[in-house]
Amino acid sequence: MSQVLLAGAKGARRLCAFMLLTTLAACETFNPQPWDRDLMAKKVMQLNNNAVALGINDHIYFSKEGASGGRSTAGGGCGCN
C-alpha cells in the first residue's frame, strides 16, 4: 500500500506534504508562555521605559510630520496580573 501511495514524483510530493503537516502540528502557539516571559520583564525590554526619549520622539513626529499619538502599549512586559 505504501509502495503504491509513495511511488514516483507524486509519491514524493505526497510524502513532503505529510511531513510538512505533521511538523506544523508541533507549532503550538506564537506567543511566549506566561512562565517564559522573563526577558520581556526586563527594564530594557519595555516599550516606554524612558519618558524623555518618548517625549523627544513625539515632538519630532509632530514637528516634522504633523503626526501625533498612535502609541499603544499592548503585548510587552511580564504580563503579570
Next chain:
Amino acid sequence: MPLRAALFLPILLIVSSVTAASAGALDLSAYKGKVVYLDFWASWCAPCRQSFPWLNELQDTYRKNGLVVIGVNVDHDRDLADGFLHKTPASFDIVYDPDGQIARHYEFSGMPTSVLIDRDGQVRFVHAGFFPEKRGEYLAHVQTLLSKGL
C-alpha cells in the same frame, strides 16, 4: 528504505510531544489528604513580592489544618530565584521548574498563578494574578477546601 527514514521525523515529533506533555506533572501523591496551594512564581514577577508575606502567613496559620503551600519557581536562572528568596524569604516549600514542565501541565495564562488542590488531588480553584484586595477571596477558597474531608 528511504521511506522509513523519511517517516522518522514526523513520528519522532508526535511521540516527543506526547511524552513531553505527560512528563511534567508534579507528584502530589505525598500530599493526599492535604490541601495543596500551588503558587507559580518567578523573580521577575512583581506581584510575587507582595504575595510571599501573605503566603507565609497562610502556611503558618493553617499548617496544622493540613494546608501545604508549595512555591513552584519558573525562573530559567536559579541565581535569580535565590536572590529573590534572599530578599523575600519563604516559609513554605519551593520546587524548581526551570523548563516549565510543571507549569505547562497546569496550562495557565498569566503570572503569578495559584492552583488550589483539594484533599483528593483535584484542582478546585485557580487564582490568576495576585491582588492584595482579593486576599479575602483567596482565604475563603482555602478555608472552603480545608473544611471539607475532615
